[in-house]
Amino acid sequence: MKLFLLLIPFFCFAKTKLALNWKPEPEFGGFYAAQNEGIFKKYNLDIELIPGGAGQPIVQMVAAGKVEFGIASGDEVVIARARGADVVSIFAVYQTSPMGIMVHESTGIKQFSDIFNTRLTVALEKGLPFFKFLEKNYDFKNIKVVPYNGGISEFLRDKNFAQQVFITAEPLSAKRENAKPKSFLIADSGYNPYNVVLVVKKSFLENNQKLVEAMAKASYEGWSHYQKSPGKTNVLMNKLNPTMDLDTFNKGAKLQIPLIKVKGIKIGHQNKTRWAKLIQQLLDLKLIDKTIESQECFKNLH
Amino acid sequence: MKSKFIYPILPLIIISLALEILVKTNFFPSYLVPAPSQVFKVLSFENLSLWKALGQTSLASILGFTISLVLGVLFAILLSTSKLIEKVFYPYAVFFQTVPIIAIAPLLVIWLGYGLPTIVASSIIVSIFPVIANTLTGLRSTEKPLLDLFRLYSANPKDTLLKLKLPFALPSVLVGARISSGLAVIGAIVGEFIAGGGIGEVVNVSRTQQRVDIVFAAVFLAALLGLAFFLLIDFISKATLKAWHASER
Numbered sequence: 001m002k003l004f005l006l007l008i009p010f011f012c013f014a015k016t017k018l019a020l021n022w023k024p025e026p027e028f029g030g031f032y033a034a035q036n037e038g039i040f041k042k043y044n045l046d047i048e049l050i051p052g053g054a055g056q057p058i059v060q061m062v063a064a065g066k067v068e069f070g071i072a073s074g075d076e077v078v079i080a081r082a083r084g085a086d087v088v089s090i091f092a093v094y095q096t097s098p099m100g101i102m103v104h105e106s107t108g109i110k111q112f113s114d115i116f117n118t119r120l121t122v123a124l125e126k127g128l129p130f131f132k133f134l135e136k137n138y139d140f141k142n143i144k145v146v147p148y149n150g151g152i153s154e155f156l157r158d159k160n161f162a163q164q165v166f167i168t169a170e171p172l173s174a175k176r177e178n179a180k181p182k183s184f185l186i187a188d189s190g191y192n193p194y195n196v197v198l199v200v201k202k203s204f205l206e207n208n209q210k211l212v213e214a215m216a217k218a219s220y221e222g223w224s225h226y227q228k229s230p231g232k233t234n235v236l237m238n239k240l241n242p243t244m245d246l247d248t249f250n251k252g253a254k255l256q257i258p259l260i261k262v263k264g265i266k267i268g269h270q271n272k273t274r275w276a277k278l279i280q281q282l283l284d285l286k287l288i289d290k291t292i293e294s295q296e297c298f299k300n301l302h
Numbered sequence: 303m304k305s306k307f308i309y310p311i312l313p314l315i316i317i318s319l320a321l322e323i324l325v326k327t328n329f330f331p332s333y334l335v336p337a338p339s340q341v342f343k344v345l346s347f348e349n350l351s352l353w354k355a356l357g358q359t360s361l362a363s364i365l366g367f368t369i370s371l372v373l374g375v376l377f378a379i380l381l382s383t384s385k386l387i388e389k390v391f392y393p394y395a396v397f398f399q400t401v402p403i404i405a406i407a408p409l410l411v412i413w414l415g416y417g418l419p420t421i422v423a424s425s426i427i428v429s430i431f432p433v434i435a436n437t438l439t440g441l442r443s444t445e446k447p448l449l450d451l452f453r454l455y456s457a458n459p460k461d462t463l464l465k466l467k468l469p470f471a472l473p474s475v476l477v478g479a480r481i482s483s484g485l486a487v488i489g490a491i492v493g494e495f496i497a498g499g500g501i502g503e504v505v506n507v508s509r510t511q512q513r514v515d516i517v518f519a520a521v522f523l524a525a526l527l528g529l530a531f532f533l534l535i536d537f538i539s540k541a542t543l544k545a546w547h548a549s550e551r
Binding site: 055057059060063064076079080083084085121125126127128129146147149150151153154157287 | 331332333334408411412416495496497498503506507508509510511512
């Protein structure tokens with residue numbers, strides 16, 4: 001009982017949680033910048049950034065109210081909504097999804113479709129929508145698909161090994177290990193969902209309009225800052241995630257600039273057409289069995 | 303005999319009904335907990351991939367379990383031959399008990415490649431220790447007067463082992479086998495997470511696609527597989543021990 005009383009203040013002053021779906025890396029740079037540069041504080045936000053790991057069901061955690069904010073991919077949002085989880089994307093970090101496939105330069109592969117005409121072992125996450133998209137649009141008979149287990153050790157060992165990557169991360173690590181990787185964006189083959197989107201439960205948004213708006217604005221400022229000067233934030237993230245070295249952090253932050261800032265679009269903004277296209281693609285791939293309103297998937301608040 | 307099966311099925315029916323009502327009335331959202339009827343539908347109508355996966359996992363578990371049983375008993379016999387050998391090697395047997403399989407499974411892929419060998423290895427690593435530990439206990443607990451009797455007739459060590467110590471250890475071996483049979487299934491599924499195929503891959507893929515119904519169906523099949531193993535060992539245990547051991551009389 002005493003312990004319980006002691007815990008009460010802890011719950012009352014609990015921070016607002018933002019669950020990330022991976023360890024601190026440049027893809028979350030703007031959020032860490034907002035933390036580090038006092039931007040969250042400026043907007044009266046007390047945000048706790050919670051690093052995640054593979055397979056964490058962030059969207060479901062947000063929908064179940066375990067965390068207030070979470071990071072997901074655009075397709076996860078659509079699938080969750082089609083299943084009745086009322087989550088909304090309020091900020092899309094990547095206009096161009098950084099998901100790609102990395103091969104060894106020595107394979108002589110020149111363009112994306114060459115990957116499927118080469119005898120390769122390709123590590124892919126079969127559950128991800130892009131896998132189904134590729135399966136539908138390319139012939140897989142030349143490649144052997146194996147589970148994607150993270151890391152690049154198998155890639156380094158085997159010249160005929162290819163794998164899915166965030167083109168801002170693994171290819172840099174591979175280069176540091178003296179491999180000669182070449183990467184291709186999956187977005188270029190026609191499947192380009194918004195990625196690293198900030199999601200919130202709709203009922204939470206409606207009841208805490210001010211807080212969620214402040215979160216969107218702070219994220220925008222955080223990302224604008226990180227795009228221009230990521231240095232200090234990278235030092236911080238490197239301390240939190242020492243498995244990635246500082247040089248890779250800096251290179252990654254630079255590489256991702258054009259994927260985040262597209263001419264004519266404010267950082268983080270989303271539009272209806274792109275969500276509608278994604279919904280149609282997921283319908284075609286039978287990953288959702290009924291259509292949903294594209295308008296309901298997102299909200300631009302900044 | 304009939305009632306024996308009805309008793310354990312009753313709670314399953316009651317829990318399923320309760321869950322069905324809770325999900326259908328939206329007390330639990332269906333994206334967090336699937337309705338049992340939906341799980342059942344997946345099991346019966348979903349393409350054959352789930353059942354194919356069960357076949358793959360069964361094969362890997364049976365291989366893993368059998369190898370664990372054979373190697374485990376042999377290793378325990380070796381340990382029981384001398385106190386020195388036991389002191390030197392037993393700590394390594396304990397190593398299998400504590401090894402975090404999730405951590406070393408990715409290494410297994412690098413050593414053994416994608417596919418069955420990695421999955422079977424994972425299954426063995428997880429399931430071998432109970433066999434070793436229980437067999438060793440059994441071998442050590444031969445009754446002293448019986449050992450004296452064998453010595454009196456100057457039986458050689460081979461006969462003492464085969465005709466006295468091992469039969470005497472059988473109940474313990476079977477206890478170890480019972481524990482390890484369930485672990486062999488778990489080990490195989492963990493292996494499949496990393497090396498592909500089977501129920502492990504189904505769980506992995508459907509979790510990513512937010513299909514909790516398929517995840518539950520796959521877990522249900524895995525549980526059935528574990529149960530089948532358990533019943534098999536139970537049957538063997540009854541058949542071999544009924545005549546002379548108190549535990550099965």
